[in-house]
Amino acid sequence: MELSPLAREKLAKIGEPTEEEKARLKYNAQLNTLLADYFTAKMTPDELWKELKKHREEGRSSILQDTQLRLLDTITLSMNEIDFDRRCKGILAAETLKDGGDYVRLEQELKSVESLRRRYREELDRTYETLRERVEEQVRAASRQLATQVAAQGAAIDVEGSVEASVKSSAEWKEFISRHEGTYRQKLKEALSRIREKLQG
Numbered sequence: 001m002e003l004s005p006l007a008r009e010k011l012a013k014i015g016e017p018t019e020e021e022k023a024r025l026k027y028n029a030q031l032n033t034l035l036a037d038y039f040t041a042k043m044t045p046d047e048l049w050k051e052l053k054k055h056r057e058e059g060r061s062s063i064l065q066d067t068q069l070r071l072l073d074t075i076t077l078s079m080n081e082i083d084f085d086r087r088c089k090g091i092l093a094a095e096t097l098k099d100g101g102d103y104v105r106l107e108q109e110l111k112s113v114e115s116l117r118r119r120y121r122e123e124l125d126r127t128y129e130t131l132r133e134r135v136e137e138q139v140r141a142a143s144r145q146l147a148t149q150v151a152a153q154g155a156a157i158d159v160e161g162s163v164e165a166s167v168k169s170s171a172e173w174k175e176f177i178s179r180h181e182g183t184y185r186q187k188l189k190e191a192l193s194r195i196r197e198k199l200q201g
Helices: 006-012 019-039 045-057 064-074 081-096 103-153 160-171 171-200
Strands: none
Touching: 006 045, 006 103, 006 160, 019 045, 019 064, 019 081, 045 064, 064 171, 081 103, 081 171, 103 160
């Protein structure tokens, strides 16, 4: 395909990437590969530590902070415990390689995030259970009434499925979820921002 004169002119202005840009692209590719292996559990926290140590010894100490920030950015309220634990271990592994790192304080901050995630889950489960118990009695009463009508046809009623669907479609649950998610997302954002400031400080 022939490029227009304007496109050729723009390409000429862009030119070849500088040595600095090439180095940065190579560095980003290395970091992406390293973290891809870590996120997909192809690499243990110990193996991550060894890789980071190698980079640091080769004069790329910035990879320690960059790794920590990337791991921190992937922490969510709803991620499972195994994934959350891997993020924390990776962040702490990098901290042990930093000159003047503050492992103990960082570990405390991450434990406060863990505690926040636990409260989020407990409150969610407790509210769901309360609503479920309330709705279950209503569904069971309705199913007993319906059972006599459909018994002759041999139809079965899925009480558990009906209860779950009723709870999750209720206005009360939707309102709770909206408020709960908003509150805890804000708390998580603040907690992670505090950690980010310490890592960049």
